[in-house]
Amino acid sequence: MTEPLAAPQPALRAHRPEISAAKARRWGAFYYAEQVLRVMKGYSWSIVMYSVGQPVAYLFAMGVGLATLVDSGNAAFGGVSYLAFIAPALLVSAAVMTAANEFTFPVMDGFKWRRIYYGPHASPLTPQQIAAGQIMAVTLRLLLQSAIYFAAVALFGASPSGWGWAGILVATLTGLAFGLPLMAYSASITEDKGQFALVMRFIVMPLFLFSGTFFPLENLPPAVRWVGWISPIWHGTELGRVLSFGYHEAPLLTILHIAVLGGLAALGWLLTRRRFALRMGQ
Amino acid sequence: MHNEAILPSGTMTAHRPPGVVISAANLTKTYGDVAAVDGITFSVPAGESFGLLGPNGAGKSTTMKMIGGVTRRTSGNLSIMGLDPDTHGPEVRAHLGVVPQQDNLDEELRVRDNLLVYGRYFGLPMSYLKPKADELLEFAQLTDKAKSKVDALSGGMKRRLTIARSLINEPRILLLDEPTTGLDPQARHILWDRLFRLKEQGVTLILTTHYMDEAEQLCDRLIVVDKGRIMAEGSPAQLIREHSTREVVELRFGSERNAAIASRLEGIGDRLEVLPDRVLMYAHDGESALEQVSARGLRPLTSLVRRSSLEDVFLRLTGRSLVD
Ligand SMILES: Nc1ncnc2c1ncn2[C@@H]1O[C@H](COP(=O)(O)OP(=O)(O)O)[C@@H](O)[C@H]1O
Ligand SMILES: [Mg+2]
Numbered sequence: 001m002t003e004p005l006a007a008p009q010p011a012l013r014a015h016r017p018e019i020s021a022a023k024a025r026r027w028g029a030f031y032y033a034e035q036v037l038r039v040m041k042g043y044s045w046s047i048v049m050y051s052v053g054q055p056v057a058y059l060f061a062m063g064v065g066l067a068t069l070v071d072s073g074n075a076a077f078g079g080v081s082y083l084a085f086i087a088p089a090l091l092v093s094a095a096v097m098t099a100a101n102e103f104t105f106p107v108m109d110g111f112k113w114r115r116i117y118y119g120p121h122a123s124p125l126t127p128q129q130i131a132a133g134q135i136m137a138v139t140l141r142l143l144l145q146s147a148i149y150f151a152a153v154a155l156f157g158a159s160p161s162g163w164g165w166a167g168i169l170v171a172t173l174t175g176l177a178f179g180l181p182l183m184a185y186s187a188s189i190t191e192d193k194g195q196f197a198l199v200m201r202f203i204v205m206p207l208f209l210f211s212g213t214f215f216p217l218e219n220l221p222p223a224v225r226w227v228g229w230i231s232p233i234w235h236g237t238e239l240g241r242v243l244s245f246g247y248h249e250a251p252l253l254t255i256l257h258i259a260v261l262g263g264l265a266a267l268g269w270l271l272t273r274r275r276f277a278l279r280m281g282q
Numbered sequence: 283m284h285n286e287a288i289l290p291s292g293t294m295t296a297h298r299p300p301g302v303v304i305s306a307a308n309l310t311k312t313y314g315d316v317a318a319v320d321g322i323t324f325s326v327p328a329g330e331s332f333g334l335l336g337p338n339g340a341g342k343s344t345t346m347k348m349i350g351g352v353t354r355r356t357s358g359n360l361s362i363m364g365l366d367p368d369t370h371g372p373e374v375r376a377h378l379g380v381v382p383q384q385d386n387l388d389e390e391l392r393v394r395d396n397l398l399v400y401g402r403y404f405g406l407p408m409s410y411l412k413p414k415a416d417e418l419l420e421f422a423q424l425t426d427k428a429k430s431k432v433d434a435l436s437g438g439m440k441r442r443l444t445i446a447r448s449l450i451n452e453p454r455i456l457l458l459d460e461p462t463t464g465l466d467p468q469a470r471h472i473l474w475d476r477l478f479r480l481k482e483q484g485v486t487l488i489l490t491t492h493y494m495d496e497a498e499q500l501c502d503r504l505i506v507v508d509k510g511r512i513m514a515e516g517s518p519a520q521l522i523r524e525h526s527t528r529e530v531v532e533l534r535f536g537s538e539r540n541a542a543i544a545s546r547l548e549g550i551g552d553r554l555e556v557l558p559d560r561v562l563m564y565a566h567d568g569e570s571a572l573e574q575v576s577a578r579g580l581r582p583l584t585s586l587v588r589r590s591s592l593e594d595v596f597l598r599l600t601g602r603s604l605v606d
């Protein structure tokens with residue numbers, strides 16, 4: 001076979017605008033997700049290091065260090081090792097921390113700092129699709145990170161039940177339950193006055209500490225127990241424990257965890273869509 | 283290859299006079315009490331270079347954002363390719379290429395990736411985008427920067443990349459909001475040259491500027507806007523003919539003396555305009571007007587005879603200069 005030399009270049013032609021619009025209406029959110037993932041790929045190395053390093057450090061410190069001081073097999077810990085008790089909590093908390101980062105600074109960057117959203121905004125994409133695309137990309141990141149975390153947990157032998165892997169989904173859902181309302185808030189900020197640092201310090205950290213993470217919520221004085229009840233981290237952690245080692249709780253409570261997490265995520269998504277559409281249509 | 287139907291036919295392009303790609307009637311946008319755009323009416327036929335000339339705050343960007351389907355109008359009618367951007371945002375935006383006043387390139391991506399990513403928003407396949415991106419980089423004279431990070435580019439290069447990006451979907455209508463503001467003269471000329479080529483290819487250009495030379499260079503027809511309203515409309519030559527004289531004599535007598543001497547210039551030329559730093563004398567024949575000035579025994583520090591420009595038109599219409 002001989003290739004014809006210097007074959008005439010076929011004229012490049014974009015498809016018609018009608019086709020662009022129809023495709024964007026249908027797949028726009030995915031197109032934007034693709035872009036966010038492409039940017040994430042630029043720092044994928046640090047994402048992977050963070051995703052691997054964090055669980056290994058925590059599990060080692062908690063499981064090997066702290067666990068020797070804590071009475072393992074204590075009934076309060078559901079009859080499992082202390083490490084198995086806190087592993088679902090660490091998994092969920094890590095997802096929430098990542099979500100807290102991914103749904104704050106990048107949103108400010110989109111609307112204000114570098115105005116990244118306004119490029120795609122002039123394309124056939126809608127503001128709602130831009131929001132959805134970012135959410136989808138972060139969801140993927142949460143799934144990946146949680147899967148790595150879970151693998152580390154399993155290696156440390158801290159996931160006794162065969163259902164532990166479902167904690168990956170629980171952690172991701174919890175990340176969204178916390179992150180999406182936060183995203184709606186981020187999208188409403190017009191002046192950066194260090195709000196995100198306050199969110200980390202006065203919301204994320206207290207929730208991390210007082211959501212039944214390191215000890216059962218019942219050990220807290222009743223006056224602060226409500227922190228756990230309203231905390232997505234608590235709902236996610238308890239759900240994770242049920243899956244990971246058959247933690248004993250009323251079935252109705254398990255359903256409530258799912259409902260709270262799903263409800264918060266859905267509400268956050270709706271509010272975010274509204275905010276994006278309002279702010280970009282001005 | 284560029285003379286295929288400029289106006290795609292089809293169900294979505296009904297209800298507009300033949301040839302008109304953009305029409306606005308009483309277009310208005312208010313922010314609180316401020317009327318950023320205050321009832322403007324115009325239409326643009328396919329292939330025309332249409333300009334909005336006006337000072338800062340005139341409402342140019344707001345108008346462009348409404349045409350671009352990214353800002354909702356407060357009232358009035360607007361149609362792009364027969365489509366209402368309020369109800370057919372994605373369809374309208376699919377027809378357009380947009381160069382916003384502020385660059386919003388993705389600084390975290392490399393130069394070429396910026397084009398690829400943007401093309402994906404139009405659902406264009408990579409098999410089209412990769413060669414197209416290379417072609418556009420060539421067009422924007424950025425081929426050797428393809429792999430650079432965006433933040434390593436100069437202002438002029440960023441602007442050219444933004445223009446390249448706006449062309450990724452081969453739009454037949456290009457919106458350019460102050461395409462050369464902030465660029466040095468050489469960078470501006472490179473850009474003008476690129477825009478000329480697009481014009482030759484039949485692309486409809488809508489551009490805003492507060493540079494009269496840019497408007498004169500690039501626009502077939504323009505509207506002069508101030509405070510959200512249209513002050514005049516026509517080709518640059520028409521506007522100059524209607525609102526100014528053929529020539530202008532610029533006289534400088536020194537900042538203190540301009541106003542005082544102006545009274546002694548009465549009667550020469552058609553009209554005088556006294557600015558803080560100079561006196562503008564409008565006349566059909568500048569040289570002979572200048573001779574009359576000398577004949578009255580007046581010795582300006584400097585004098586210059588030039589053709590009337592859109593700057594003079596604007597001054598006439600609003601009593602202010604374009605660039606402050
Ligand atoms: N998002 C906004 N909110 C409030 N006022 C605005 C907004 N955008 C523009 N304006 C006001 O509208 C007027 C016109 O602005 P703009 O369209 O940017 O003018 P130009 O582009 O001609 O300089 C200005 O007075 C400006 O302050
Ligand atoms: Mg402007």
